[in-house]
Amino acid sequence: MDQIDVPEAPELNVTFVPHVVVVEDDPSISSLLMYNFEAKGYRVEIIDNGEQADQRLLEITPDLIVLDWMLPEVSGIELCRRIRARERTHKVPIIMLTARGEENERVRALSLGADDYVTKPFSVMELMARAYAVLRRVNPERVSSKIIMGDIELNRDEVRVKRDGKPVHLGPTEFKILEYFMERPARVLTRDQLIDGVWNSSEEIEERTVDVHIGRLRRALLTGRKKDPFRTVRGVGYSFEV
Secondary structure, three states: OOOOOOOOOOOOOOOOOOEEEEEOOOHHHHHHHHHHHHHOOOEEEEEOOHHHHHHHOOOOOOOEEEEEOOOOOOOHHHHHHHHHHOOOOOOOOEEEEEOOOOHHHHHHHHHOOOOEEEEOOOOHHHHHHHHHHHHHHHOOOOOOOEEEEOOEEEEOOOOEEEEOOEEEOOOHHHHHHHHHHHOOOOOOEEHHHHHHHHHOOOOOOOHHHHHHHHHHHHHHHOOOOOOOOEEEEOOOEEEEOO
């Protein structure tokens, strides 16, 4: 698991303080999450028991729930089902934490209503970015338009990108690709996922087209002697790692 260094995760609008409920029975993990979420301006509530979380969620409606799969008394997967069954909480975004990496288990979590999943051991930077992406999807007008990862800064409202404070000139497709990757750091994305997430149309896009745009984006970001933030995973796709 990552050390407690606060990652360069997307910033929150100071007028919006999201209430995050972390349901996790491992105190080292819950402390790590509380530290990082609070450092980025979130209000955090820790609950270490599935039954207690179930009762608490009858009283409150948080902005985000980070939910461990394996919990005492009531499992995370059962709690996810209950949350989705209630009118009060059925739209609250849920990120599942799980040590189960099998595809069928991930599909099960998503089919029961989880918005995303993170497999243990996880990257804190990745979890923070996913939390931001979920919140922005639910409350786009309340979350900052800026994403900062390492020395790369992307501003959605201004459609501008900077690296080490200097402007990076991108075409509209390259901008969308970079935004898509920065919302999913350290995650290997296939070409099909990029086609669905970036182009999002019925237009026939070839995988070779993805490679061409990634190449243009790489060249634009590699000014001077900067590190290449993209890792090519042969036969699969790409990963964004600053």
